[in-house]
Amino acid sequence: MKNPDTFDRAEPGPRKANKRHVLRVALAQFDKDGIDATTIEGIRDLAETSIGSMYHHFGSKDGLLAALYFIALDDQLALIEPQIVSASDPRGAIAGLIGSYLEWVVQQPKLARFMFQARSYVAAGPHKDALAERNQRRYGTLLKRLREGVKDGVIRQMPSELYASLLVGQSENYCRAWLSSRVQGKPTDYTSIFVEAAWRSISK
């Protein structure tokens, strides 16, 4: 498993301030107070480093945000992509996608919460192209699978911009609710329901 376990807990880790440590602290603060309410000084304080060092490494608050966002994106992708690639049929790919997505959210609730928060900042900032490219990559493989299913007559033909919403919309919606404590049951408790619903939503 590639997921860096260092992002779960803020306490441990080397005392010497390094990029990794700062990012861990930043994530904890963004999660606790929100992105706007988190200050560079607050992170610096907890990370026991200097302002100069922070700016040396990340350039700006936006830079720190983007660095963390892309770590999260890569972490998520590293878990999800193999599941899609290794699946033998469309339904397997969908099960892999949703199962690993729910898994990741439960494993990394802070990163997940952060991604929902930070998306609009990163999408508006100077890293939007890098973001678009990753999203392309994220759904590229899956889309190929779905087209096979359409040709084989098991998946309904529809505008391609609809598939993502039909497949992960329900899972994502529930994850948001769980991450905000509006529901109790862990997303992974309902994996089979979300997989079944996703499959029904696009199948013939």
Next chain:
Amino acid sequence: MKNPDTFDRAEPGPRKANKRHVLRVALAQFDKDGIDATTIEGIRDLAETSIGSMYHHFGSKDGLLAALYFIALDDQLALIEPQIVSASDPRGAIAGLIGSYLEWVVQQPKLARFMFQARSYVAAGPHKDALAERNQRRYGTLLKRLREGVKDGVIRQMPSELYASLLVGQSENYCRAWLSSRVQGKPTDYTSIFVEAAWRSISK
């Protein structure tokens, strides 16, 4: 009260600054710059009113936020609720819910975008109870319908905290994408697809 057409456009309306006018300007600014980046002074300037008047009417920035949020919530509810109430069967209720939700988003994109943004602020602030009460009301009628469907054997039995995500998750996900210009097709172009997917997701 039907959808107030005054929230679509910032230009017209009475020159005299009143609560309504201020709220309209505030919505435009929150939509343009985001909630944190919008300042009271910026709203005051465009609304051609005074700081004193703003604080007289809304008490604080949080107060302004909450006022606007509940207007949005009520506006949405006013369109959706009758559709659920008047439906004759579960499938009709679901079609009404989703159809009117998509309709509202297309009619009020700024309010819709604002609601997604503001939810976390209002949920964290002193109006959280009022928010919970409205959400209860929003889904109460629907839930009764769904229980009938379960009893009649047309709807699958599952934890009730799942229904909302399974029904509107896909629509909401697509609406978010449309409101961020990540997809082209209007949500209402795909109403039947979202209704069908929602129904399949929860039906036996």
Next chain:
Amino acid sequence: MKNPDTFDRAEPGPRKANKRHVLRVALAQFDKDGIDATTIEGIRDLAETSIGSMYHHFGSKDGLLAALYFIALDDQLALIEPQIVSASDPRGAIAGLIGSYLEWVVQQPKLARFMFQARSYVAAGPHKDALAERNQRRYGTLLKRLREGVKDGVIRQMPSELYASLLVGQSENYCRAWLSSRVQGKPTDYTSIFVEAAWRSISK
């Protein structure tokens, strides 16, 4: 005499912080430490006002700079222009120009030093147009006088962009030296020499 005597001394004046008082303190600080080395906080401290009030009145450090610069320009113009207007012949106009310029520098050494320092900041900033307009006004009347002299055959014809340098270049150069304590004698001690030199420089 229109020159505001309040700009000579920083100590006296009303205890209540107002725009005038802040400008007086700012001038003293710019004069003592230079423009870049003077901080808003330093001015605020000595002016016994608040940061908020400073920004309420002047908008920015550049705004403060420009406000002071135009006060200086107007103060100078108020002394010089009447001398040129009231002169009966070209030589009288030149004597009036140079005499009153030297007079002003000796009366207002801080403002004079500030103008030399601040010119490049104001000329680069958003008030450059206002500056160009005032300079136009400053030399307009004089230029008309000189053209009469050319027609009457007492003044040499030459490109008009040369006159200003030939007339005030020497005085200005000496004033700069005096304001930097590189020379001892007051500019006004040598008025007749500078007038004579200016006249000879452009006469037939």
Next chain:
Amino acid sequence: MKNPDTFDRAEPGPRKANKRHVLRVALAQFDKDGIDATTIEGIRDLAETSIGSMYHHFGSKDGLLAALYFIALDDQLALIEPQIVSASDPRGAIAGLIGSYLEWVVQQPKLARFMFQARSYVAAGPHKDALAERNQRRYGTLLKRLREGVKDGVIRQMPSELYASLLVGQSENYCRAWLSSRVQGKPTDYTSIFVEAAWRSISK
């Protein structure tokens, strides 16, 4: 050493970072952004060298400033002094002084602009004595010539602190205007006018 042609253009020169190269880049930056707005880091970046190397060679930002200033001063002096020394009479000396000064400004506009800017920094810093000594040297030879002229009855007797302003004030004023693009004609276009005006200003 004649005018180092390396100070006109920033592009060419050895790729290997040396003192000369750094100074050339520094001059370009001081000229573009002004002295205060130019940062050591900015120079380091363009000069493709290291912070450590910069401090090894120049000790501090002030040290860099002074090094460049004295290079400029020497460069100017190297062009001007021979003209004064070789002149056969006072008028010839003045023509040489002014002609070569205007020539230098046109040849080295960046150095000229820099000298006007940097004077106050260097005069206030720890190199003020070296500066005073060079200025002494600059005008020493000329002053001897002028005294001869006074004795011969062709030059007016006046306080010696006036001569410099009367001679170069007009030229310098015009050069400042040209360096700031406030006038069009090159200083050297008007050499004879400035020489004539200077001579008239001090002659009997």
Next chain:
DNA sequence: GATGAATGAGCATTCATTCAT
């Protein structure tokens, strides 16, 4: 009620300089 001048804690960021390697 209405107004807007005044407040000041707090923020992101800069930058000359040091020093261990």
Next chain:
DNA sequence: CATGAATGAATGCTCATTCAT
């Protein structure tokens, strides 16, 4: 000699909020 990560005091500026008129 060369390097560049680390430092942290200092700066210009923002903005929600108060309150005297």
